[in-house]
Amino acid sequence: MRTKQQLFLIKCISAVVCLFCTNISLANMASPLRPGTYASDAFSSRDIDILKERIHITVDQDFRNAFYKIEYYIRSDSAGSQVPLLFYAKDYKGAFRVWVDDKAVTLLDIPPSYTAGDSVVEKFSNAFSDGANSEKPAVTIHWDKNRSALYSLDDLKYFEVAISKGEHQIRVEYVAAVWTDVSGWIKEYSFRYALSPAQHWRSFSSLEITVDGTAFNRSLESNVGNPSRGSTNAIATWNFSKLPGDYFEIVYKPQVNAFVALLIAVAPFGLAIIFGLLLMLLHFFSIKKFRGQNPETKYSWIMIAGSLLIPLAILIFYIGAYDIIDDLIGEDAGRYHGYTFLAIALYPLILPVYFFVMWLVDKQIKLRIAKSA
Numbered sequence: 227m228r229t230k231q232q233l234f235l236i237k238c239i240s241a242v243v244c245l246f247c248t249n250i251s252l253a254n255m256a257s258p259l260r261p262g263t264y265a266s267d268a269f270s271s272r273d274i275d276i277l278k279e280r281i282h283i284t285v286d287q288d289f290r291n292a293f294y295k296i297e298y299y300i301r302s303d304s305a306g307s308q309v310p311l312l313f314y315a316k317d318y319k320g321a322f323r324v325w326v327d328d329k330a331v332t333l334l335d336i337p338p339s340y341t342a343g344d345s346v347v348e349k350f351s352n353a354f355s356d357g358a359n360s361e362k363p364a365v366t367i368h369w370d371k372n373r374s375a376l377y378s379l380d381d382l383k384y385f386e387v388a389i390s391k392g393e394h395q396i397r398v399e400y401v402a403a404v405w406t407d408v409s410g411w412i413k414e415y416s417f418r419y420a421l422s423p424a425q426h427w428r429s430f431s432s433l434e435i436t437v438d439g440t441a442f443n444r445s446l447e448s449n450v451g452n453p454s455r456g457s458t459n460a461i462a463t464w465n466f467s468k469l470p471g472d473y474f475e476i477v478y479k480p481q482v483n484a485f486v487a488l489l490i491a492v493a494p495f496g497l498a499i500i501f502g503l504l505l506m507l508l509h510f511f512s513i514k515k516f517r518g519q520n521p522e523t524k525y526s527w528i529m530i531a532g533s534l535l536i537p538l539a540i541l542i543f544y545i546g547a548y549d550i551i552d553d554l555i556g557e558d559a560g561r562y563h564g565y566t567f568l569a570i571a572l573y574p575l576i577l578p579v580y581f582f583v584m585w586l587v588d589k590q591i592k593l594r595i596a597k598s599a
Contacts, residue, residue, distance in 0.1 A: 265294065265315040268311035270300075282438070290404050312336075314420075315400065320401050433470070446459065
């Protein structure tokens with residue numbers, strides 16, 4: 227009989243643990259990524275070669291904004307008024323400004339008459355073949371390895387300028403807002419720049435990316451490896467003779483002290499297990515003491531009260547452990563844990579299992595005292 231009881235207990239406890247783990251895996255359905263500024267390489271006209279591109283990014287002291295300066299060194303096959311580049315930019319701060327040979331030009335929205343027929347589209351590469359049709363030419367831009375979007379031609383900005391045949395410089399400047407990923411315990415901050423439009427350029431010669439983190443003065447990471455020279459907590463430069471990927475990203479991951487790191491590693495579930503074991507030990511010794519003093523009493527109020535309260539206390543502690551860890555992390559806490567309060571729904575499932583275990587414990591202690599009497 228005892229063996230059957232033990233098997234029943236094992237099955238019940240396993241079921242509860244599985245349910246508990248299922249609850250832990252619940253996630254908030256909203257996206258954990260808080261996008262900042264969307265900006266990408268320009269789309270290049272078929273009539274020009276881009277000889278060199280330089281991207282200079284200067285982050286501020288709080289890693290919340292970054293100043294972007296992008297320089298395109300181009301060679302045009304023809305002279306006259308034309309549209310050499312098209313830009314996509316969204317949610318930038320301040321003005322998105324463009325200069326051609328150090329002369330400011332006005333950036334415009336593409337008029338409807340340019341999105342069909344043989345005007346702008348004909349002058350550009352096959353960039354607009356992805357998802358394109360005669361009415362709404364479109365292109366795909368990649369913002370990271372898991373995020374891309376299809377944009378209509380009329381989502382882009384353009385400028386018209388009279389340039390001579392030969393080499394010219396086009397400079398773009400804007401202030402970008404930071405991207406924030408809250409999917410982990412600690413937020414990750416990043417600045418991104420989509421390089422994927424460069425895949426459609428008529429030619430690609432060289433790319434130089436410089437990140438000036440002097441004002442921030444903390445170590446940063448990038449998705450393109452170590453810099454060719456310099457340091458990411460000061461000024462770092464990368465040089466490429468071919469496109470390094472679909473996007474460039476610099477990331478800042480805040481650090482926490484060893485104690486907080488340990489709590490994150492143990493996790494609320496582990497903390498709740500430790501807390502629960504301590505309460506169970508306290509409950510066991512309390513039951514044992516009560517039985518030693520009241521061996522003939524039919525019901526142990528200590529066993530009953532503890533069996534009702536301890537499972538509830540463990541679940542409440544589990545829910546609260548998220549806030550405890552978040553508060554210790556501080557302002558960089560992701561706070562993206564899903565609907566943890568739903569763990570309280572497990573109380574009716576855990577209660578009978580715990581009650582049954584403690585009833586057996588109390589019964590065994592009572593029998594042992596009776597035999598020794």
